[in-house]
Amino acid sequence: MAERASWSLGAALRGVFGAKTIDDDTWDDLESALIRADFGPAVTEEIVDTIKAQVERYRTTDPRDVQRMLREIVEERLAKYDSTLKLTERPAVVLVVGVNGVGKTTTIGKFARFLRTFNRSVLVGAADTFRAAAVDQLATWAERAGVGIVRPDREGQDPASVAFQTVQKAKQDGTEIVIIDTAGRLHTKGGLMDELGKIKRVVEKQAPISEVLLVLDATTGQNGLAQAEAFIQHGGVTGLVLTKLDGSAKGGFVLAVQEKTGLPIKLIGQGEKIGDLTGFTPHVFAQKLVG
Numbered sequence: 001m002a003e004r005a006s007w008s009l010g011a012a013l014r015g016v017f018g019a020k021t022i023d024d025d026t027w028d029d030l031e032s033a034l035i036r037a038d039f040g041p042a043v044t045e046e047i048v049d050t051i052k053a054q055v056e057r058y059r060t061t062d063p064r065d066v067q068r069m070l071r072e073i074v075e076e077r078l079a080k081y082d083s084t085l086k087l088t089e090r091p092a093v094v095l096v097v098g099v100n101g102v103g104k105t106t107t108i109g110k111f112a113r114f115l116r117t118f119n120r121s122v123l124v125g126a127a128d129t130f131r132a133a134a135v136d137q138l139a140t141w142a143e144r145a146g147v148g149i150v151r152p153d154r155e156g157q158d159p160a161s162v163a164f165q166t167v168q169k170a171k172q173d174g175t176e177i178v179i180i181d182t183a184g185r186l187h188t189k190g191g192l193m194d195e196l197g198k199i200k201r202v203v204e205k206q207a208p209i210s211e212v213l214l215v216l217d218a219t220t221g222q223n224g225l226a227q228a229e230a231f232i233q234h235g236g237v238t239g240l241v242l243t244k245l246d247g248s249a250k251g252g253f254v255l256a257v258q259e260k261t262g263l264p265i266k267l268i269g270q271g272e273k274i275g276d277l278t279g280f281t282p283h284v285f286a287q288k289l290v291g
Contacts, residue, residue: 009037009251010291017067017291022055026063030070038221039252043259047073071290077255078282081264085279086238089210091123091170093178093203097196097235098215099227100184103243105134107215107269108179109141110277111241114267115177122147123173125166125180127159127199138181144274148175159183159195160202167206178207193234200236211238213266218245221253225260232261239266241277251289 012033016026027048034044051069058065087094096111098104105128112122124142128134129152142149150166163180170178180203182196203209214237217224231237240257245268258265265280 009033009289012036013067013070013291017063019063021061022063022066026066027052030066034252037252038250038256040222040256040260043252043256067290071286074255074290075282075286078258078286081258081262083239083264083266083280083282085266086210087120087177089208091167091175091178091207092210093167093180093207094211094213095180095182095196095199095203095209096213096215096241097182097231097237098184099224099231100131102184102215102217102220102224103269104184104215105137105181106141107241107243107267107277108138108181109145110269110274111267112142112145112147112179113274114277114279116146120177121173121175122177122179123166123170123175124149125163125178126151127162127166128181128183129155129157129159129162130183134181141274160198163199164202164206167203171206193230196231196235209236211266212236213239213241214263215241215243216257218242218250218253221250222256225257232263237261237263239264241265241267241269243269245270251285254285254289 016029016033019026031044031048034047050073051066054069096104096108108124112124115122124138124147126135126138126149132155135151139149139151150162150169152162159182166180167178182199183192200209212235214228214231216228240263242254242265254265267277268280269277
């Protein structure tokens, strides 16, 4: 673990781009760096082949040209997906889904705070009623974010009824955005997807659902994606939120996950503080990742 923590894509790429010329080592080192940063074998091969072809076409021997080409390719591929949050409905209802342990509840608190910085009124719904601790945790984060919360009336209350009450209250109060927490356990069981479907149906009787955001832990990479497959297949997911994207060691996962799922990344979390969640901008991310 220590070895992985000390390694970063930025440092590896500096070694590639700081060389005197482009040679066979350039391609080996670039491929190795991209694989270790979790771009995945297929994406890595495509990127390296594209850069090789460009180097040949322009007959350059300057490794800094490779850096520029890599940055442009990464940005172009990231930008194929629309990262805009669709929150124009009133109220705009956002369901947040994902397996337990990915930082779903904390992400909701950070997202609420993010929206408050744009002077949007926000109400959070604690519809993960299977875990009593989840309700208390969400209440803590809602308080930190300075937003209201609708809690279950009783332990084990039907999640769909909590979601219904949340949207109902938002409509009564004129709240602009509703964020609803959902259960994250039993991702391999049909019951959880049925529950999610029920929440959607109940909510849609009052207001359209603007976004279904799937939270993924970037540090788990491809494994985390496999765990979340049921949500992608059956959950009507409209966008991704990547948490724990600290440093660039797993930065390639950002590109790989969009291309593998066909879903845009809409938010990224890069720290533990309540303000450490931002919208996703391909240009900025490619610049930080590649330098």
